[in-house]
Amino acid sequence: METRLDRYDGAREKKFAQLKQLIAESERIVFLGGAGVSTESGIPDFRSGHGIFNQDSGLEYRPVDIISHSFFTKHPEEFFDFYRRKLCYPDAKPNKAHKALVRLERRGKLLAVITQNVDNLHQLAGSIKTIELHGSVCRNYCMSCGAKYTLDFILHSEGVPKCTECGGMVRPDIVLYEEHLDHSNIDRAVAAIEKADLMIIGGTSLTVYPAATFAQFLPHDRVVIINKSSTYLDLQAMLTVHDSIGDVLDATIPKRVRKNPPADVPDKKSKGEKKAVDPGKDIAEDGI
Numbered sequence: 001m002e003t004r005l006d007r008y009d010g011a012r013e014k015k016f017a018q019l020k021q022l023i024a025e026s027e028r029i030v031f032l033g034g035a036g037v038s039t040e041s042g043i044p045d046f047r048s049g050h051g052i053f054n055q056d057s058g059l060e061y062r063p064v065d066i067i068s069h070s071f072f073t074k075h076p077e078e079f080f081d082f083y084r085r086k087l088c089y090p091d092a093k094p095n096k097a098h099k100a101l102v103r104l105e106r107r108g109k110l111l112a113v114i115t116q117n118v119d120n121l122h123q124l125a126g127s128i129k130t131i132e133l134h135g136s137v138c139r140n141y142c143m144s145c146g147a148k149y150t151l152d153f154i155l156h157s158e159g160v161p162k163c164t165e166c167g168g169m170v171r172p173d174i175v176l177y178e179e180h181l182d183h184s185n186i187d188r189a190v191a192a193i194e195k196a197d198l199m200i201i202g203g204t205s206l207t208v209y210p211a212a213t214f215a216q217f218l219p220h221d222r223v224v225i226i227n228k229s230s231t232y233l234d235l236q237a238m239l240t241v242h243d244s245i246g247d248v249l250d251a252t253i254p255k256r257v258r259k260n261p262p263a264d265v266p267d268k269k270s271k272g273e274k275k276a277v278d279p280g281k282d283i284a285e286d287g288i
């Protein structure tokens, strides 16, 4: 007898199968991801109940105010105190979502990973075609002479990090509130989306601009949404999956690449009938 759970699971399996098929049929995929991609690596998002904006900053200011350009300028010491404690996660590891996107890139099917995250986890997983809309905690520079510094330098400095060359303030190359995004990143993102035949939007509630508008650059019947909560595009997208981004991408992006499958060599020691293995099976199923 079919239970409610069976029906739910069936719907989930059907959606996974649809996405797997879409990925198999597509050649130029763009992924747009938000904080939900990183929460599965233990990095809190900003806006959810346990998000950074709802946490105690440990200071007399609200987190949402601290990560603004004016706060950074007026209170750099407090900014870096908060920044080191709440925005840097040097021990975080890439999760199933990051790894699945690397597989897609290595298959030559991925035009770009456009991310709103600043944690470097896509690159750490092995993605090359990344566009970091909001910058990266791993890039830091002296505001006076431009000298470059690592995340370790920031984490191991005290108070306001100072350039060892000239004594200027060293800041992270991330986009704070009131600051402009790098237009070359937006241009690259839009160019990739315009060339895409499938856009997968994952782990974002699509409330932050400009990423929220990026789906306008290709027909909505080429857009897939994967997010635990609903987004404004859910009804227009061709497929919407309210689920874990890591689970969905891991299940729908093929794991095995065997371009030259070995011929089926029967095992001499085996007795009786051996089920024939189709050497092209993985590839046919994976749609290559």
Ligand SMILES: [Zn+2]
Pocket: 142, 143, 144, 145, 146, 147, 163, 164, 165, 166, 167, 168
């Ligand atoms: Zn300097």
